[in-house]
Amino acid sequence: QSALTQPASVSGSPGQSITISCAGTSSDVGGYNYVSWYQHHPGKAPKLMIYDVSKRPSGVSNRFSGSKSGNTASLTISGLQAEDEADYYCSSFTSSTTYVFGTGTKVTVL
Amino acid sequence: EVQLLQSGGGLVQPGGSLRLSCAASGFTFISYAMSWVRQAPGKGLEWVSGISGNGGSTYYADSVKGRFTISRDNSKNTLFLHMNSLRAEDTAIYYCAKIIFGVVLGSMDVWGQGTTVTVSS
Numbered sequence: 001q002s003a004l005t006q007p008a009s010v011s012g013s014p015g016q017s018i019t020i021s022c023a024g025t026s027s028d029v030g031g032y033n034y035v036s037w038y039q040h041h042p043g044k045a046p047k048l049m050i051y052d053v054s055k056r057p058s059g060v061s062n063r064f065s066g067s068k069s070g071n072t073a074s075l076t077i078s079g080l081q082a083e084d085e086a087d088y089y090c091s092s093f094t095s096s097t098t099y100v101f102g103t104g105t106k107v108t109v110l
Numbered sequence: 111e112v113q114l115l116q117s118g119g120g121l122v123q124p125g126g127s128l129r130l131s132c133a134a135s136g137f138t139f140i141s142y143a144m145s146w147v148r149q150a151p152g153k154g155l156e157w158v159s160g161i162s163g164n165g166g167s168t169y170y171a172d173s174v175k176g177r178f179t180i181s182r183d184n185s186k187n188t189l190f191l192h193m194n195s196l197r198a199e200d201t202a203i204y205y206c207a208k209i210i211f212g213v214v215l216g217s218m219d220v221w222g223q224g225t226t227v228t229v230s231s
Binding site: 093 | 147154155156157160216224
């Protein structure tokens with residue numbers, strides 16, 4: 001199972017909005033509404049930000065939103081803040097009854 | 111408080127074995143599937159293995175199939191990862207994680223603190 005494809009880096013100024021893409025196939029992202037997004041600060045445990053494509057866990061800021069079109073999912077961060085600087089990973093259930101993460105995107109707040 | 115506390119890990123020679131543990135508290139352990147995820151140095155997250163709440167179903171990434179075994183002791187609220195025939199490429203930080211309710215392979219809403227496994231001679 002190949003990793004889902006994400007841009008290596010995305011940057012934005014405080015207050016701006018950024019979008020991270022996550023490209024998969026019809027065997028993973030496109031085939032199921034089980035896409036999740038995780039925020040990962042180095043040295044810490046990953047944090048679930050979005051599940052089931054667009055649902056936010058309790059306690060996650062509504063500045064984070066998710067969507068999907070075909071085989072590509074997206075995470076949008078609105079009103080970018082310094083604390084949002086981290087690595088972000090998408091993930092999906094797959095038709096092989098496994099789970100796959102994306103390649104990861106480093107978000108930099110300028 | 112929902113918590114996962116990991117133990118095990120360390121330095122092991124290529125071809126060796128190691129067992130990781132993950133003690134759960136603050137939730138009904140048997141009701142939730144669990145997974146292991148790892149991050150090799152300088153690399154991204156990689157899903158390793160998953161197990162259903164009752165332990166009857168297990169799943170593995172191709173990279174570890176036949177070498178790693180996931181298991182759980184629901185009487186002790188503990189998840190395990192038994193790692194055999196370890197290779198240098200298994201060197202990573204290993205995380206255990208709780209799966210959201212209702213699915214066996216899915217979103218992970220609670221994570222352990224991570225434990226480092228180093229495979230080297």
